[in-house]
Amino acid sequence: MPESVSPAEVSTRVAATEPDPRRWWALTVLAAAQLMIVLDASIVNIALPSAQADLGISNADRQWIVTAYTLAFGALLLLGGRIADYTGRKRTFIVGLLGFAAASAVGGLAPTQELLFAARALQGGFAALMAPAALSLVTVTFTEPRERAKAFGVFGALAGGGAAIGLIVGGVLTEYTSWRWCLGVNVPVSLVVAAAAVVLVHESKAHGDTRYDVPGVLLATTGLFALVFGFTEAARAQHPEDPTSRAVQGWTDPSTIAWLAAALVLLVAFVYWETRSRNPMLPLRVVLDRNRGGAFLIFLLVGAGLFAMFLFLTYYFQVNLGWSPLRAGFAFLPFSAGIIVTAGAVAQLLPRLGPRPIMVVGLAMAVAGMLLLTTIGQDTAYWSHVLPAELLMSIGLAGVFIPASSTALSGVEPHDAGVASAVLNTSQQIGGSLGTALLNTLFAGAVTSYFAAHLGSPQDVQRVTPLALVHGYHVAFFWGAVLLAAGWLVAVFVVNARKQDVPAQVPA
Secondary structure (H helix, E strand, O other), rough: OOOOOOHHHHHHHHHHHHHOOHHHHHHHHHHHHHHHHHHHHHHHHHHHHHHHHHHHOOOOOHHHHHHHHHHHHHHHHHHHHHHHHHOOHHHHHHHHHHHHHHHHHHHHHHHOOHHHHHHHHHHHHHHHHHHHHHHHHHHHOOOOHHHHHHHHHHHHHHHHHHHHHHHHHHEEEEEEEHOOOOOOHHHHHHHHHHHHHHHHOOOOOOOOOOOOHHHHHHHHHHHHHHHHHHHHHOOOOOOOOOOOOOOOOOOOOOOHHHHHHHHHHHHHHHHHHHHOOOOOOOOOOHHHHHHHHHHHHHHHHHHHHHHHHHHHHHHHHHHOOOOOOOHHHOOOHHHHHHHHHHHHHHHHHHHHOHHHHHHHHHHHHHHHHHHHHHOOOOOOOHHHHHHHHHHHHHHHHHHHHHHHHHHHHOOOOOOHHHHHHHHHHHHHHHHHHHHHHHHHHHHHHHHHHHHHHHOOOOHHHHHHHHHHHHHHHHHHHHHHHHHHHHHHHHHHOOOOOOOOOOOOOOOO
């Protein structure tokens, strides 16, 4: 006997199979929000000295301008993904935009360091609502494989090039206006994007059992917070003000050990709880799928390794070469341009070749580019050493971000689209945070060891310091390449998705 279907259900099914005629305009809105999220993780880096001087922030506390954002963002992404699934992705996206605008306004006007830190944390929290909502909206808006590959190409280009663009924008705003505009610029952009989203983006949400997994939320959020905070504590291991003294290694600090131990206990408890919960916040089927899990791991390793390039090249440009913030920001422009230009070609190749071959070649190029940076010196030229490395990495990583994003979200049921997007973003954020801590610690140890081996007398400090820093950069770049190489191994031995598997169609 044929299935009885109501007129409303027929209408819903037809709408789900017919492409949205305004889907490309919707992608513009979602991509603008994604770019703003990525930019805000890096745009304040160039403005740090000005904000520190203006508000009287100590050297020990200035890190919170950056880490308050990444802590809140990384810790709340999984919860943000489930809120998007259950309350409506469009609604969550717009609320996130409006909250992000308000938090940016507070930060831009902040008269004290405490208010600035709080505003940055609020920005991270609202970004944790926006990011998974935006990515899952792309997933359910583009159901045709080739079109979705192009849509992911846009997001991949923004993910890879946005951080470098943020350094340029931060340099321009800081040099010609004020550091406060690095936050204030988000206000008009967020409001315009929110208004456009009301008109152009269609609502979608999960159906069926939409109860929140409260214990899972608490365990995951506090566990991720403890993990990121623990590595942030370890990242305090920097070369001392006095080069003749011994660097403090944050890894052995009781506070670091306590936070990391707490993170381990909480995250193990979270995984155990998710296996028993009737309505888990993170269904383990989302991450235990071989290809999706491999893609998440690649994002974590690439996020960790990529910070070596951004963080230490910034130091190299401004401290060793004496460049202005604006010139240093523009020095990253070829990296952004390389990803944006290559993204279009990768999006065309993805349906033809599948994700694995593209990722393997791309990661190999990224490793080669990072290793090339280990040849820079105090007197080497940007054009012969830094530029080729940037281009190699940018072209290679365009071949990683796009296929990995598509693989991570392929075959995901609509009920789980938001949380799968959140895991993807969480992998990037946690990877970046852990990579910053790890590479900072290795950099500090290398600088201190160089001083110990080459400093004959206190009078040699001025001569030895730039050479010690370059040695530290080399060590950081080498281990950044190791992290990228680990991602290459995952692409070779874990990911086995074929071209017909990615991207899979997901109904709206």
